[in-house]
Amino acid sequence: xxxxxxxxxxxxxxxxxxxxxxxxxxxxxxxxxxxxxxxxxxxxxxxxxxxxxxxxxxxxxxxxxxxxxxxxxxxxxxxxxxxxxxxxxxxxxxxxxxxxxxxxxxxxxxxx
Amino acid sequence: xxxxxxxxxxxxxxxxxxxxxxxxxxxxxxxxxxxxxxxxxxxxxxxxxxxxxxxxxxxxxxxxxxxxxxxxxxxxxxxxxxxxxxxxxxxxxxxxxxxxxxxxxxxxxxxxx
Numbered sequence: 001x002x003x004x005x006x007x008x009x010x011x012x013x014x015x016x017x018x019x020x021x022x023x024x025x026x027x028x029x030x031x032x033x034x035x036x037x038x039x040x041x042x043x044x045x046x047x048x049x050x051x052x053x054x055x056x057x058x059x060x061x062x063x064x065x066x067x068x069x070x071x072x073x074x075x076x077x078x079x080x081x082x083x084x085x086x087x088x089x090x091x092x093x094x095x096x097x098x099x100x101x102x103x104x105x106x107x108x109x110x111x112x
Numbered sequence: 113x114x115x116x117x118x119x120x121x122x123x124x125x126x127x128x129x130x131x132x133x134x135x136x137x138x139x140x141x142x143x144x145x146x147x148x149x150x151x152x153x154x155x156x157x158x159x160x161x162x163x164x165x166x167x168x169x170x171x172x173x174x175x176x177x178x179x180x181x182x183x184x185x186x187x188x189x190x191x192x193x194x195x196x197x198x199x200x201x202x203x204x205x206x207x208x209x210x211x212x213x214x215x216x217x218x219x220x221x222x223x224x225x
Contacts, residue, residue: 043203043215045212045213058212088155090157102159103149103156103158103159104156105155106155106156108155
């Protein structure tokens with residue numbers, strides 16, 4: 001059973017819509033991440049958080065925003081979706097001691 | 113950013129062949145961790161191994177083995193007697209002192225029956 005959950009699994013949405021991708025983990029991990037990934041391709045870090053009320057932008061410029069009000073929850077929001085946002089979004093979490101990441105199943109977003 | 117390089121973009125083997133996936137990394141960190149992940153067609157990344165930079169012992173887990181050579185900054189992954197279910201994209205990653213992991217571009221492994 002997955003310890004990190006992403007919803008929705010698939011999403012097709014029209015240009016200009018506001019969307020929130022949900023990510024929750026039950027492992028009590030301090031660190032959480034959002035990656036953008038095209039299938040089989042390199043992951044690009046777009047946001048990360050090292051704890052509650054801590055968020056940072058990652059290596060890849062993104063028009064999305066994140067929040068971390070609770071340890072277990074790290075939602076990602078796109079205020080106005082565009083076709084260029086079409087991709088897979090992977091949420092991950094990890095312990096602070098260098099433990100390996102746990103990834104969610106991803107949200108495959110298509111903006112039409 | 114300190115790079116992780118997986119030189120092989122795609123590898124195709126026949127079942128029961130051994131296959132090695134290469135990973136070379138750059139680092140200025142004194143302490144770091146190295147990882148391998150598997151991404152099957154379902155999309156979920158599966159954590160395979162973590163190696164601390166202080167621990168250069170090779171590791172074997174079933175048909176999987178990892179060879180860490182600090183002198184050459186390499187962390188290669190070998191699958192022995194490959195199976196069709198090993199078909200996936202495999203990612204090598206490094207995490208340094210700052211905590212942000214750097215991933216390689218991935219190697220797509222296809223194991224044919």
